[in-house]
Amino acid sequence: MEIFLCRHGETDHNSSSIVQGHMEVELNEKGSSQAVKLADKLARLEPDYLYSSPLLRTMQTSKEISDQTGLEIREESLLKEVDQGDFEGETVQVMIEAMNNAESENHEWAPKNGESMEEARERAARFLQKLKEKHQNQTVAAVAHGGFKSVMILEALGHNSKNFNKIAQDNCCINVIKLDSEHGTVVQKVNDTSHLEEKN
Template sequence: MPQKIIIIRHGETDSNRKRIVQGHLDIPLNDKGISQAQSAALQLKEHHIDVIFSSDLLRAYTTAEHTAKHHDLPIQKTSLLRERHYGSLQGVSFAMVAKKANAEFVHFSQVVRGREKEYGAESDEEMMERIRKFQTYLDNHKNKTVAIFTHGGLIALLLRHFLYLTAVEVDKMSFPNASPIILMKKGERYEIEK
């Protein structure tokens, strides 16, 4: 396993700004998102990154490109790091998702949980299976620093996987656009570096 894992959510898109569910929709960064990606790259400049992985969706890959330039590294793209597929909810506003579900709005992923079949959405278990497959890539980078550019929904599951957190614990966390989360290996486990 890597010694350090740096997880970065993609920069802002117009759909983020308008509070629209993106899922697998391939939405580019907006101007603010490009600026956020540049800022994240500068923040990460001080870290010795050995490998960069990215979701194959444009918003994550474009965010990764800015960091890759500073480190002169190729980006390894994979669909395993994509956002959750939200089925019929992709392209729908957060408010409409809550209304459809007759739920007080907390977060659309919480509205979907347990009702994935109804919406044709990917379940937590299906996403965890993607993470377990991705783990085989990480296992090839023992004692290295790995950067992962991905999406908010997948970050939640990555943290559950690496930190052994529950869904309830992760639901209380937020993952701002282009803000790195650094996990350091401590023995056989990972901890968030403060």
């Protein structure tokens, strides 16, 4: 099985470094353009199935992919962004300062009314297991979020979420994860944005 793990297009909150978490935020003009280019790339890669986080920014990105590939969007709550609780709507810097001042390690710290990166990694593990059970020898595209995709990549590599902040995930990037019985799980590509530089 091959997974094309993608991030949604840019939002104004992304460009302003505002924590989004589970907030419903639309793509901005740049993000919509990125989604078109991501969809064009995925249409050439020809995935068999399309999964998406149900949040607005991922669904808008997935709608473009669906329009270009003809694939039905399968909404999947396991793909939601890490729940940032009371920090949603705050600046990223404010949340980082709170995380660094906490007694627990960063990946185990959870904002009030939110979840930790380690809890999100466990959610990613459930999604990967679901794909293994349903889509052997098939190709799946999944549209999710920057923080969540970082811990999903770490889960695929067999690591905990401690190094979540060391994996870059730009808007509308593609990561390629391959799972087979001979080699196990192999992360073949991370944060590929070369398709965004292509001219339409």
